[in-house]
Amino acid sequence: MTSLKQSVYAHHSVQMIYLCNYISLLTFFRDVGELNFENIEGFILNIPSDYKLAGFSIPFNFNRKHWIAIRKVGEEYYNLDSKLKCPELLGKESDAVRYLQDQLHEKERELLLIVTTEVAKNTSWRTEDEDQI
Numbered sequence: 001m002t003s004l005k006q007s008v009y010a011h012h013s014v015q016m017i018y019l020c021n022y023i024s025l026l027t028f029f030r031d032v033g034e035l036n037f038e039n040i041e042g043f044i045l046n047i048p049s050d051y052k053l054a055g056f057s058i059p060f061n062f063n064r065k066h067w068i069a070i071r072k073v074g075e076e077y078y079n080l081d082s083k084l085k086c087p088e089l090l091g092k093e094s095d096a097v098r099y100l101q102d103q104l105h106e107k108e109r110e111l112l113l114i115v116t117t118e119v120a121k122n123t124s125w126r127t128e129d130e131d132q133i
Helices: 005-021 093-104 117-122
Strands: 021-027 042-047 049-055 056-058 065-073 076-079 088-091 112-117
Touching: 021 117, 065 093, 065 117, 076 093, 088 093, 093 112, 112 117
Parallel strands: none
Antiparallel strands: 021 112, 042 065, 042 112, 049 056, 065 076, 076 088
């Protein structure tokens, strides 16, 4: 591992330690339309990952998972998948909802919400309609 990569990983680890005091991860399995995107800092999508050898997918089930970060930057949402050459623009909130819904309709998908500790405590990551259910 190059020293630059080590530095980036070390910086990321330190950031995560500090963020843990302010950020909570919540597992979410239901309809993405029930989410209050305004109070969600980002998303982590856990999806199955193919095992590849020399660029070819191997059809064996190794139960490998891949984590994809979805984040709002300005007014638009981006797929920050590390397997992409650059961030992929998903679009506005409605586009992000559609993307996440499509992903969650597939097998073995899990969505984690990144919210502040306060939002986690008062459950304001949900829409008001769901609070009445």
